[in-house]
Structures are given as structure tokens and as C-alpha cells.
Amino acid sequence: MTRPITFLLIFISLSLVACDSKEKRTASSNDNPFQYQVDSILGLMTLDEKLGQLNLPSSGDITTGASQSSDIAKKIEEGKVGGLFNIKTVEKIREVQKIAMEKSRMKIPLIFGMDVIHGYETTFPIPLGLSCTWNMDMIEKTARMAAQEATADGINWTFSPMVDISRDPRWGRVSEGSGEDVFLGSQIAKAMVNGYQGDDLTKNNTMLACVKHFALYGAPEAGRDYNTVDMSRIRMYNEYLPPYQAAIDAGVGSVMASFNEIDGVPATGNKWLLTDLLREDWGFNGFVVTDYTGIEEMMYHGVGNLQQVSAQALKAGSDMDMVAEGFLGTLKQSVEDGLVSIEDIDKAVSRILTAKYQIGLFDDPYKYCDLERPKNEVFTEENRAFARQVSAESLVLLKNADSLLPLKKSGTIALVGPMANTAVNMAGTWSVATKQEKSIPLLEGLKTVAGDQVNVLYAKGSNVDYDLEYENRVTMFGKSIPRDDRSDQQLLDEALSIAAKSDVIIAAIGETAEMSGESSSVTNLQIPKLQQELLNALLKTGKPVVLVLFTGRPLAITAENENVQAILNVWFPGSEAGLAISDVLFGDVNPSGKLTATFPRNVGQVPIFYNHKNTGRPLGNKEGKFQKFKSNYLDVRNEPLYPFGYGLSYTKFDYKNLTVSTDTISMDSAFKVSVEVSNTGDYDGKEVVQLYVRDVVGSVTRPVRELKGFQKIEIKKGETKTVNFDMTVNDLKFYNSDLDFVAEPGEFQVFVGTDADAELMTSFQLKK
Ligand code: BGC
Secondary structure, eight states: OOHHHHHHHHHHHHHHHHHTTTGGGGGOSSSOTTHHHHHHHHHHOOHHHHHHHTEEOBOSSSOOSSOOOOOHHHHHHTTOOSEEESOOOHHHHHHHHHHHHHHSSSOOOOEEEEOOOSBSSSBOOOHHHHHTTOOHHHHHHHHHHHHHHHHHTTOOEEOOOBOOOOOOTTSGGGGGSOOSOHHHHHHHHHHHHHHHHOSOTTSTTOOBOEEEEETTTTOOGGGOTTOOOOOOHHHIIIIISHHHHHHHHTTOSEEEEOSSEETTEEGGGOHIIIIIIIIIITOOOSEEEOOTTHHHHHHHHTSOOHHHHHHHHHHHTOOBEESOOHHHHHHHHHHHTTSSOHHHHHHHHHHHHHHHHHTTTTTOTTTTOOTTHHHHHSSOHHHHHHHHHHHHHHOEEEEEGGGOOSOOSSEEEEEESTTTTOGGGSSOSSOTTSOGGGSOOHHHHHHHHHOTTEEEEEEOOSOSOSOHHHHHHTTTTSOOOOOOOSOHHHHHHHHHHHHHTOSEEEEEEEOOGGGSSTTOOOSOOSOOHHHHHHHHHHHHTOSOEEEEEEOSSOOOOHHHHHHOSEEEEOOOOOTTHHHHHHHHHTTSSOOOOOOSSOBOSSGGGOSOOSSOOOOSSOOOOTTOOOOTTSSOOSSSOSSOSBOTTOOBOSSOEEEEEEEESOSEEETTOEEEEEEEEEEOSSSOEEEEEEEEEEESSOSSOOOSOEEEEEEEEEEOTTOEEEEEEEEEGGGGOEEOTTOOEEOOSEEEEEEEESSTTOOOEEEEEEEO
């Protein structure tokens, strides 16, 4: 057959398959509504073209790893590419899709991925900050808006949500997740999947989500990125796996395998993980993509050469190969050598084609390529206004002695610090689509929100750190703060001179954007030395100081907590950063963010988290007094600096009358926990009412308490609200040593309050 005729036949077949999609849905033998169409296409494909569908190169626009793919256009023409990522702008994407549709033999549309992690061009706080809103509607809406913007720009697949639980702030990617708690993390996973995928994936403003990094990536030894993970099954099931499962239950379309090993087998090639658990136990039927060069990295893990590890990855359940080209380069040989079968390959191709059907690419390959959309839908005033609200709600007030905050909109303010006037650092890590220079730095935001009555003076005060090499390393991705050529003393003198003229000093210091995120692990959790010294010099002036702390991780700020009057933790608040921070500083917004990761007193306490076990030798006093032969340290008390769930408001909330609807609960009954919360301060405010449960006696040891419910409510000053939690026995279940999910009879204690240290307690019995 001549080539033009082949083209024509394939085109007609694909069109028929696409048009027929609704009628033929029942023709499949499994529950995939597109199986008939997918099988028809598979029947027309060569082995090379099948392997092409499993191949996901990076467009090369943005570099995130070691290996680079080249000559993409030629490969697309040859049918060697299933999707592409790291390509931005709808114009470019349309052009690339045209190559697939007009020049490749099979004319299978490409899927376009991107790390749309916390917003697109309109950028929300880094995920750790976003989680501190504890506001599920808001979080879902951020994902919805990100999908709206990204799809307007041609992207139809996001590598988000990242739901890795982490208890180790040394790990730089703690910034990309929702903190340490599995219950909260699961709610957020669900909200984000719902936000991205919406109620109909075929709409042109919804996108396929990808839950990552499956699994346990947030628990690397020593907090060093990509390092070994080794964990008991019981801990995995109870403390790390639920957020991934929540995303699966919410219908997430794809899963990304993690870089780390699990039980000695790299996740990318781990059959227990990717098939037995994910597909057979949890019922996932989407596709699995590896992480960047994940297959190639299995060689360095030491489990085989490229051909062997590629075959292992495919057989384990990895369907799409991100960047490594192990599938493309070796699977044909592996079919010949009997390492994999055509059926293994067909299974993976079929999952990828199904996803393309799900998002409607076979109906219209250009459905996300409307050149008019970006103008009206990306970085709009409306989206930015919402981002400003979200950012303000993510900020956590850590200290506010003598009610220094909110500031009055009058007098003179000295704004000092290397983070005070840097647009490009506001969006934080993994903000690849953000127009960094359009973010609003604190200086600009402060002037705008303060209005005419406030005189804002600014001085940089210091560079990021003494160590130029370190500074270069942490600004490698271009989010730099240009180093000031003046000497440290000159910078400090300038800061002190404006401080002398001011009524209050705002110190904007901490980490820069790329000090957290991928490949940004640290062993020191303190603010960089040079900035600490700047802060100390400002404190010495005797003027009131507000520390506005930028960070992508919990920092050890024990000395700052001791010495500074007010501390507002702002994470990296996104494109509207400066406005949102100022809204809170001046009290236009009352802060309501609550920590989702424990702040340690020093790095030696790490890993530190609220839902730990009791040990056989718990410390018997609340004051943290050292006791010999008890589980404590000689040099620092056990408690963290700030617990999980902690965060202050400008008003005050009192809790009382905690009740459970019944003292005894049977295995099939529902019950209600109620509490009264009063706003006894001077401002209207929002409070995150948190409910923790302790299972007093278990067949295996149980945590001292676990979050089992929360509600974010608004309470006007002087008002009291009754908050009700509807619970079922399901909320009391855990995985026992047989990995059965059970609730065991006995006493349960319930604590409700403003953070994980909540003392208001009641209890009930669960009867057989
Ligand atoms: C990261 C992933 C990311 C991927 C694609 C990797 O280095 O681990 O989180 O989705 O790159 O950019």
C-alpha cells in the first residue's frame, strides 16, 4: 500500500472510532467505556508506534533533571512521542499538535503536561502555605482556576497534586506538599483532584490530574532528596498512604511513580506498589507515569541495565516513561528476548489512549488550542483578586506580643530585608508558568495597602547570606536577588538610618524561593546567618519589630521567637504576595492560617510531628522538665516550638462545653461531637476548630492523638457558635498488624481546640 493511501485509511478509521465513541461504549469487555475504540486503534499500530505512545519527552523549554530530549519534532513525526511537557503557550502547543495530526502516520493527538502546582500564571501560595488555609472550598477553587488558566494556554494534564506526607523540614520538597497530617492531606488531595478534573473531563477547561509521588517520597533518610525510604507496612498504611488513596478515590486520572525505593525496590519498578496495591487493592484504572528519568535511575539504584530496568518498570505497572527513553529504546528488544510481551505493551498503550479519549482529544485534538482564550482567561483581575484572598488566608501569625499587629495606617514604617523588594521570589518553588517579574513584592504591596497616611521607607539591609557560592546555588533557577555590591556594613547602616526615622520596623527576611523545593535539602533550619545578624541589629534599636518570615519549610526560629515581638510566617504567597501580606499586617484581613507542619526548636528534634506514639517511657510532666530514663533529650525539651495546627488571630477564641452525643457507641452507629466556640476578642475572625481522637488501648500502639475532623468557621466578635462534627466508627479505624482496617472496642478520648495541643477533652466507649 502506498503511504498516502495508508494515511487516508488510518484517518478514516480514527475518525470513525472517534465519532462512534458514545454508541460503542458498551461493546467493551471491561468497564472502560473507550475499550472498543482503543482496541481498534491498537490494531492499526506498529510496535514502534505503540512504544511511541509510552514516551514522554520534555520539550526542553524548562530543564528539571539530568537528561535532555532532542529533536522532538522529528520524533513526533515518526510517531515516537505520546505526550510532551514543559512547553508553554497555546501557539507553540497548537503547532506541535499539528505535527502529530498532520505528519505522523497514526495521527494520534499528543497530551500536554506541565507542573501546574499552585496556580498557573495567577499563582497561589506554595502548597504548604495553601494547606495552612485549612479551607477545602478555597483549595479546590485554586485548582479549578489553575485548570482554567492552564487549559486556556494549551495544557491538559497537570503533575499535581503532590500529596507526599513529610515530617522532615530538612527535605526541601516539604514545601510542595500539605504537611505532616494524613487526614488533612487526604482532604486536600481530594479537593485538588476535584478542582483540576471538575465534573466533566471532556470540557475544555478541565484537566487530567496526576497524584504524586507514589509513594512515600516525603520520608527520605536524613531528609536528603531522592534518598532511600524504608518503612514498616503498618506505618505506610496508617500514616503515609491514605492521601494517595484519597486521590484515587476522587477519580484522579494518572499517578506518578516516585524516585525512591520501597522495600528495596525502586517505586518505578515495584510491582507490589504499582499493580498489587494501586490497581488491585485500590481499583485505580488510569495510567502511571514515571518521574523524570525514573527508569534510567533504576540503573543507578543498582537493579539492572537499561533494558532490564525498562522491562521491569513496564511489567511492574509503569505505563509512560518520562524522559528516560528506556521504553522507546529497549522494549522492542525485550519483546524479542521474551522479557515483556506484546500484551504488556498493549496494556500500557491502552491506558494512555484511554486517557486521551477521556479528555476528548480524539474528538478534537485542538480543543485546548483556542488562541483567543489566554487573553481573557489567564492572569485576569478576577483571578488575581482571588489569589490575594487565598494568600492572605495562608499566612500564619506565630507571635503577636502586646498586640503589635495589626499596624495602624499612619506614621512611618521602615521596611528592611533582602526579601522586601523581590518580585521573582514571591511565587516560590515550582511556579514554572508564573510570570515571576509580575508578582507583587512586599514593598509595592505595603505602599498600596497603607495608603497616603503612611510613610514607607525601604532598605535592603543585607544580602541573602555571607556565602556567595551558597547564594548562587539557591538561586540557580534564576529567581535570584541581585547581590548588592555595597559592603555588609554599608547595607546595615542604611537600614539602621531608616529604622531610626520610623515608628515600627518590618523585617522581611528568611529563605529565598529556591532554598526549598526539589533538590533543596538542608541540614541547618535557621534563617541565614547574615539575615539573623541584620534582625538582631534592628532589634537593638529598641523599635518594635515585626518579622515577616519567608520560608518554604518549618524553620527553627527559637531565638527569633524569644526576641521579636511579632512574627508573621508568609511562606511564598504567590503572585499577589505583597498585597496579601499587607492586608494582614494592617488588619484588613484577620489572620487565620494554621500550621500543617510542626516547627521544631532545633534541627536535632527532626523528625518531629504531633501524632507520635507514647513510648514505654513517656515524659511525666508538661513543663518539659528533664527526667532520667524517660524518653527525652538532655539539651532540649520534647515539645516543638509551635505545634501542628497552631496559628494566632487578632481576636481570641474560647472553647467550652465539649460533648459527645452518647457515652457508648456501637460498631454501626454514628455519633456527634459538639463544642461551643466564642469570639471573645475585638475583631471578627475565622477559626479552624480541630478535633483530635486518641484510641487509648489498641492491639497495636496508637498515636497520642490524631486529627479526625476540622471546620473553618467565621465568628463575629462577641458571638458564640456551636460546632458539630458528625462522626462514624469509620473515623476510629486504623490498620492493625494484619493490615485489616478495623475499629477496636474500648475507650476513646476526644480533644477539641485551636491546635494539636488542645486540652478540652471528653471520652466515650466503643462497644463490640
Ligand atoms: C519532579 C516531579 C515533576 C517532574 C516533571 C521531577 O523532577 O520530581 O515532581 O513533576 O520533574 O517536571
